[in-house]
Amino acid sequence: MEQNQAPLCDRGQIQMLAYAYMGDALYDAFVRDRLIRRHPGETAHQLHLRAVRVVRCGAQAKTALGILDSLTPQERDIFRRGRNAKSATVPKNADVGEYRLATGFEALLGYLHLHGNGERLQEILALCEAQGWEDE
Numbered sequence: 001m002e003q004n005q006a007p008l009c010d011r012g013q014i015q016m017l018a019y020a021y022m023g024d025a026l027y028d029a030f031v032r033d034r035l036i037r038r039h040p041g042e043t044a045h046q047l048h049l050r051a052v053r054v055v056r057c058g059a060q061a062k063t064a065l066g067i068l069d070s071l072t073p074q075e076r077d078i079f080r081r082g083r084n085a086k087s088a089t090v091p092k093n094a095d096v097g098e099y100r101l102a103t104g105f106e107a108l109l110g111y112l113h114l115h116g117n118g119e120r121l122q123e124i125l126a127l128c129e130a131q132g133w134e135d136e
Contacts, residue, residue, distance in 0.1 A: 016085035022110030054133045061098035064105035066131045082107020
């Protein structure tokens with residue numbers, strides 16, 4: 001991923017579900033990085049099992065609710081728009097409400113990244129980690 005690209009300035013040019021697509025990848029990479037650092041001696045399979053518990057839909061929904069009060073009004077708006085975006089599918093093992101919360105959370109992460117607000121993105125990811133990943 002190229003770090004020197006100019007941020008996208010018009011949020012209207014990107015669909016909310018595209019932000020969520022980006023945010024999903026960002027959160028997955030963040031969680032994997034943290035798990036490898038916390039558990040350096042574990043196998044890739046063990047790390048994968050830990051990561052799945054943290055990034056699954058229900059866990060993301062819980063994380064989203066845990067950080068909601070820390071968001072700015074603009075970030076809450078992005079979260080809301082992502083949550084309300086119409087998705088063609090819902091994963092077979094996910095509750096619709098949890099899926100929408102997770103989508104809003106991912107959309108916020110993707111939005112911050114694609115609009116060049118990496119510092120705030122890192123703050124939010126730190127808040128997520130600080131909540132604890134008890135299922136990890």
